[in-house]
Amino acid sequence: MRIAQVAPLFEAVPPKLYGGTERVVSWLTEELVRQGHEVTLFASGDSKTSARLIPCAPQALRLAGVKDTLAPHVFMVERVLRMASEFDVIHFHIDYLHLPLMRRTKISYLTTLHGRLDLPEMFPFYKEFREAPFVSISNAQRRPLPFLNWIGTVYHGLPADLYRPVYEPGKYLAFLGRISPEKRPDRAIELAERVGIKLLIAAKVDKADEEYFKEVIKPRLKSPWVEFIGEITEKEKQEFLGEALALLMLIDWPEPFGLVMIEANACGTPVIAWRCGSVPEIIEDGRNGFIVESMEEAERAVEGLSGLSRRECRRVFEEHFTAERMAREYLALYESLRMREVPLWRKAA
Template sequence: MKIALVAPAFGQTGGPEVMVKTLAESLTKKGVDITVFAPADWKTTAKHMHSIPQSLWNMTGFKDQTMTLRRNFQMASQTTVLKFQDTFDLIHLNVPSFAAAAIAGAKIPVLLSAHSRIPKDEFLQLKKLGAHIVALSHAQAKKLPYDSVIWNGLNVSEIQPSFEPGKYLVTIGRLTDQKGIHSAINIAKKARVPLIIIGRVGNGADRQVYFKEQIKPYIDGDMVRHLDTIPHEEIFSYLRSAKALLFPIVRAETFGLVVAEALACGTPVIGTRVDPLPELLTDSSISFLSDDLDELANVAAHTERFDRQTCRRYAEEHFSTERMADEYIALYKDLLK
């Protein structure tokens, strides 16, 4: 079977982008004939066809692009595959935005992995067009009639862990209220442990205001530090040396790949009891979940309660790319019967 795997348009460092790259390379190793349709500046060992000339975040003048121009690039990133669909058996999309255009123009089966929340009306439209939609967690699948559930996976064997106690707390993700970055700051301050924040501020007015009012005033270069977008290998380095990952999300997410990445590094997770975290984290020796910030701060101050070697084993058993790839291969075969 020949699979066209379509990547997001923005870059290579976000959760969906990392998953697409990881899945493509794992499928290639398993002998699947896979081609990634991704921006021209993507780096991957899988076969690669260019969907757009460059990742949006890397384009000169990105901040000055009109919304129409940016949407045109996004549309192209999703629909370029249609020009070549006669040479494939199945199209695997990974971005709900503009997926309808690709699905409507497809003459072969289309699978969509829902890496972000899909509003009900849009979801039903995609289903009516014939897409097979995959949820990334059972918690996500409770909301709407998804067709399958497949957890994301990592190249755990390629991630070096550390079983040393750690020096600081770290929180990673887009700097939005959804990620609970403000709560992470409060937790770290209550625990009296340094915090490193890793994530993009973003260009939107709401994100600029959030950063200016709820994050920037607390950044002192000592107890609270902020790093913008950094290479993924550096993210693993910061995770390895952390006492714990703080992940106090405010609203439900589809998966939360950084949780799996932290555990692969041997680093425990401290977060809220917001979906899908209770589904993903079921061992008290690797994680602690609560909606009480004082409880979270108390645990953040005493991370010796966790077992870092168990964190690593948990990642190997639950979040391997081999498991994810095998589940997608089985699904591809089922859809092509």
């Protein structure tokens, strides 16, 4: 099958540092190529892929310090449409920018929505484009917009050999990702202090969250139970997650998926997660981690970690969250779009 993957330009594919969506696009693209499909990737020029790369910006916009990020994305959509006849299906990962144009074509396409959908301004916008074919990354993600034309839910997956499972007990609690109010690193710090176990924080601080970091988190880094490492690379994740006693995911927002949870499980590391968003779809309470709803429950979860099997954590990953499974499910959706007698676009009134 001739498939186009259209990635955000904020990070390279795969990203050099933080970048969940771009990382998933990379894993999907490489697996589709491995399975013998003809894949074209629209992404930043510093991306690395075995697919055909169509560079739509010289390098990742975040690292290049580009101020107007909209213009490069509009340019990319134009390039995709110019080349549309070369593809059997176009898979967009750029939210909604392409929707007004795609509804006026007969091109087979779908859009995976990677972010939160509960912001008030999204409701009228997506109601206008409710006929477009969308894919969710969890069933929880759909709840704010149940009226959309959801053609499937495909959980993220990563290569089975990307991380090596570590079955020896871990040494510390881990927080990995982004410093922001909704990620609740303050809860992770509080839990570490309650149970008296070292917490390592490997996270980036976006400009939008600098004030939160400075006023709320930085003063608490003086705790003897906390060590702030900063943003880490993909290669550094193996050691960071593999040697952790547990990953803390004590979030306070409707997490659409939470890629770090399956990365931890791939390393054999259990997850202690707050019951929010997609968490109950990823974590089987008592099998690959614990789901909690209070700090007291989180404390008991830490105490119960010795009763969890790190081999079982890895087994859950292998059963449900590999790139091979993700690609297989997307291919089924691609085929279903190609087989439709009536394309999914909105006819002019």
